[in-house]
Amino acid sequence: MKRDDFSSLRHRITITILIAYALSFLFFGFYSFFTFPEKYFLAPFRLRWSFLQALVYFITTLNPVQCTAVLLACSFTAPPVPSFRTSPGEAITKLLSSTVVVLIVFGALAIGLNEGLKPYVQANITQLRERTTVARNYFDLAGVKRSEGELRLAEAYLVFYLTMDGKNDSALEMLNDIRKRMDDADITSVTAEPRPRARLAELDAQDLLEKAEKALQAEDYYTAYYFANLAKEISPVGSTNYRFATNVTAAIQDRLSSFQAGAREIEIKSIFEVKTSAYNDLASNDVQLISRAYYTFKTLTERYPEDTEARAFYSESVAKLSTMAYFINEVEDLIAMPGLTELFFVNASSEDGSVEIVSLGTLINTDEGVYAQDIEVVSFGSDGSLLCRLSAETGKIMPGPSGGLALYMRGVDPFSERGTVLPIVVDSIDDDVCGEILPLSLSGLDFEFVSHSGRDLKSYHLNKLYNMMEAVANRGYPEDVIQAAFLARISSAFGIIILSLLALAVGWRLRSPTGRPSIGGIIFIPSFPFIAYFIIQVYEYLHRLAIGAVLIRWDYVVALIVLVVMEFLLLAASILILTTQSVKIREPG
Amino acid sequence: MLKDSFLHPVVLLLTFAVIFCAVSGTILLAQSTAVYNPIAPETPGWFQRHLAPAASSALIVSVLASLFLLFGRIQHKPGNRLLSFILPLLLSVIIVIAGFSIIIGPPGTPKRVSSGTYYPFVPKTIHSIESGLIYVDNVILPTAGGFSGDGIRLERVVRYSEGRLEYDRTAAAGLKSRGDRNPAAIIPGSTSLSQVPIVPENPIYSPMFEVPPLLRAMISEINLLDDYLLSLRAMAPESFVLAVFSISLFAMSCVVFLGLTAWPLFNALITLVLFRTIFIILRFFDSDIGREVSGLVSNQRIASLLPAFVYLGIGLLFVAINLLFVRGGSHVRSSGGGSAS
Helix, strand or coil: CCHHHHHHHHHHHHHHHHHHHHHHHHHHHHHHHHCCCCCCCCHHHHHHHHHHHHHHHHHHCHHHHHHHHHHHHHHCCCCCCCCCCCCHHHHHHHHHHHHHHHHHHHHHHHHHHHHHHHHHHHHHHHHHHHHHHHHHHHHHHHHHHHHHCCHHHHHHHHHHHHHHCCCCHHHHHHHHHHHHHHHHCCHHHHHCCCCHHHCCCCCCHHHHHHHHHHHHHCCCHHHHHHHHHHHHHHCCCCCHHHHHHHHHHHHHHHHHHCCCCCHHHHHHHHHHHHHHHHHHHHHCCCHHHHHHHHHHHHHHHHHCCCCHHHHHHHHHHHHHHHCCCEEHHHHCCHHHCCCEEEEEEEEEECCCCCEEEEEEEEEEEECCEEEEEEEEEEEECCCCCEEEEEEEEEEEEEECCCCCEEEECCEECCCCHHHCECCEEEEECCCCCCCCEEEECCCCCHHHHCCCHHHCHHHCCHHHHHHHHHHHHCCCCCHHHHHHHHHHHHHHHHHHHHHHHHHHHHHHHCCCCCCCCCHHHHHHCCHHHHHHHHHHHHHHHHHHHHHHHHHHHCCHHHHHHHHHHHHHHHHHHHHHHHHCCCCCCCCCC | CHHHHHHHHHHHHHHHHHHHHHHHHHHHHHHHHHCCCCCCCCCCCHHHHHHHHHHHHHHHHHHHHHHHHHHHHHHHCCCCHHHHHHHHHHHHHHHHHHHHHHHHCCCCCCCCCCCCEECCCCCCEEEEECCEEEEEEEEECHHHHCCCCCEEEEEEEEEEECCEEEEEEEEEEECEECCCCCCCEEEECCCCCCCEECCCCCCCCCCCCCCCHHHHHHHHHHHHHHHHHHHHHHHCHHHHHHHHHHHHHHHHHHHHHHHCCCCHHHHHHHHHHHHHHHHHHHHHHHCHHHHHHHHCCCCHHHHHCHHHHHHHHHHHHHHHHHHHHCCCCCCCCCCCCCCCC
């Protein structure tokens, strides 16, 4: 064969692969465009989604497409012209060396796209889906707020929605309706709608009177005076609570004024006493006391806005409480946020046999923090006895008291002490076993691994998959499965080169003597990638089976060695098959 | 020329031996990994019990694959046209008939293994089953635990399904024979909980060894053919011989398509598609319409042979085409040895 023939074959293979890639991408582009799932994505995302999804399909099917291209390129190679200076052995060696480089380059490209670009593209698709979820949830919220008469909020939600789906008729219609209603209504009354952060502390006269009575019993007259006075102020004149509070304050005043100053002085003294008590609460590490301090300082700042000391302590109480609980208004809109779902893991297990299992319905990462919803915890001792079983609607993940992360399940209502949300203890061996703070043994990345989407091993970068091997083992998931997935990824990287070489050999062996396909054959060309896809599926399954069998019976290292040896043997075999191909001419039929 | 014709059966036999060993080995490996549990004791005699069924499943597909590969040689070295057709055909018939006799035994012997149990859980592990996730803290096997019973005992089972946790202090999982149709189930210790079917049957390693859907479909088709031949063998040995001959004739007659066009790759593809037709025809007769068609024939024995008659008819048609329309000598005129597979 002449040198030109090999060069021509190399070019032919390169061009055929590039054409096959282009056709494949075009095909998947059209396919994606016409199979756009409107259920999960907003209409304006159609083009972007189609492009990204086509990329995913394209990268996933690179191997069969490349094998088909090589097969066809070789199959349509014109009959080689024998050269007097080149023996058949030399000729095939030249054929091999001239084409193998091309195959390795394309193989490396495929591996790069699979391991580098594909996870990135998939992450982008997930992001589009999450944005759709958020937008649609805000759209629904807008509808709810409109029906509740909170037009300003409904408008804000809709404007947010329209930033993503600006041509949505029903959204535009709803927005017009809201704006019309806002114009019609008294704007000031609309703007005067109480905003959550502008709300005052919700005090309960009965509750305050109980506190006053308690303080009276403890002969803490100043504190009792403060609460009774507060109850008197918020109770309607003439009501039972009002009368009772008046009696209490009058009695205290009588008792104290006999040896002290007047009512104003008593009030100042009582405020001082309450502040001192709240400050002591704030200085403690008990979340209940800090919570009490928070409500006290909040009331004081509202009643005595000029009191800078109360304001400073109020801020401090908010800051301190935020590290030990979450405020329930933080999680009001969580439903609109996408996140990880169905997290299930072994949180802690000790050598004595006690185990703690945790499930989280969703885990949502927002600007304000990481929140978990639908929390359930089961822990049991070595004898099988249930130590604790609790559930909580919401929790916030923050740095724990003893390092690491912890799930804080106390929800503090910023306006009312009665609105505090605590985890529900379903069953417990002891009162102290079930706490409202659950120390977590997971780090940030581990949450993804134990979630529903995280259990899809195909979606990971190779290095992430490698990191996952150790991370999941301690969470109750079988390490072998991750190791097998990791080894399978290595094997498929070799596979693309091995199978391309085999395709080269088969294509060369079954090449058309005329260098052209038969007329009938042209019709069947589109079926080649499907057949190649099936063969590759079988090839990869057999690999998984062989490597998996070694892995589960022996060890990861042994499996890795077997894999590497096997791949090199297959590579050598495919090259050997290629070198045994004939370069002799066959006459056209 | 004549030497080539006599060498074809030898090559067929060797090719068959290699493919048969590879396919049987793969089936055995797949079966052993499917039931593998690191904590469970190795069942004595597992290999001996599973070897025959695996070999039986591998037999017919290995013969067909060997014939397909032999076509490359027949095209390359055609030899005597008649002998090159008849000798491999007869050998393939002999291999199947003798193979079933050696592997399965006399007609009527059941092929499938009905004995043997497996253990679907490992301790301190989360298993993924169809209805959710399940954590099992401890597994006590009947042998190791010293209790007798037909199940394994599970301790401290936590199930996560549809966003809800279920805790069961003790549960049991029925030991399961692989031949049984219904899945094994977890029997809860508490009456307030319901039984949970264990699907997939061995959830420990099932994600690792998941069979691709296309291959699974193909395996079921191969099993269908295998079962068809075995049922005929049990019913009437002569019907079985006829069916084996028909299938082999159909497969062997496909050789005519290797010279269909001047493009060998396309010819090979067409031949492969025709080989696939063997399974499609049988699947048709296994479908509702196929059963209705078979039902038109009152004689039960003839009805069961309908697929074989179809194979025979198509095979004879291809042979006729070969004799009438394909020129004598080689399928491909070769110069200097040719290069067909």
